[in-house]
Amino acid sequence: MPLGPSQRPSNEEDAKLWDVAATVCDPEIPVLTLEDLGVLRDAYAGPDETVVVITPTYSGCPAMDTMAADLETVVQAAGYRNVRVVQVLRPAWTTDWMSPAGQAKLTEYGIAPPTGRTAAGHNSGPVRLALSVKCPRCSSLNTREMTRFGSTSCKALWVCNDCKEPFDYFKVH
CATH class of the missing domain: 3.30.300.130 (Fe-S cluster assembly (FSCA))
Known part of the structure; x- marks a missing residue:
């Protein structure tokens, strides 16, 4: 496998x-x-x-x-x-295993795909940085997290400060 x-x-x-x-x-x-x-x-x-x-x-x-x-x-x-x-x-x-096509489908569906990649290993490798989350509706990076917990455990609830629309963000995992 x-x-x-x-x-x-x-x-x-x-x-x-x-x-x-x-x-x-x-x-x-x-x-x-x-x-x-x-x-x-x-x-x-x-x-x-x-x-x-x-x-x-x-x-x-x-x-x-x-x-x-x-x-x-x-x-x-x-x-x-x-x-x-x-x-x-x-x-x-x-x-990291999500396909580019899958990430594009998330955006089209109104869910921001995960930004960045997971750290390589536990307590080793590169340090993960919080990257800006792009609004799936207007593409603005002027967004903020409203709550870490969204409609499913894989998602968080975010809001765009420009278009004022809330959206789900698929958390990096």
């Missing part, structure tokens, strides 16, 4: 399964596929078993059960049998 951002398998059968699994959307942010989000980690289309591997965005994410059920439904509908969805915790998911 990849240690960084996931990649479509090179094996033809596994790649076909990946393409099916990649159509499943995040139940909390339906404009993002699990591939866009970086949650889809791997796919194996074996002779006796079909396995799709996902990583939660954080421990206890309430959307994981829905993601797994949606994956099973879509993969079985595509003709695969003995489908098993496996959740892996290592390596831990990071917003």
Whole structure:
């Protein structure tokens, strides 16, 4: 399994399964596929078993059960049998795995994508700096955090000081 951002398998059968699994959307942010989000980690289309591997965005994410059920439904509908969805915790998911297409979809949907990248390792590597968050409506950087807790645990509530509109910000994780 990849240690960084996931990649479509090179094996033809596994790649076909990946393409099916990649159509499943995040139940909390339906404009993002699990591939866009970086949650889809791997796919194996074996002779006796079909396995799709996902990583939660954080421990206890309430959307994981829905993601797994949606994956099973879509993969079985595509003709695969003995489908098993496996959740892996290592390596831990990071917003660095979100695709550029996923970040663009967030902006179009009115959610500011994560700014910056996560620190490389715990207590080592570069120091994370708080970067300006761009308003997804007017593109202003003159924004401020209203509350660290938004409509889901992955998001914070921000407001634009120029257009005065509130918006969700997908937190760096």
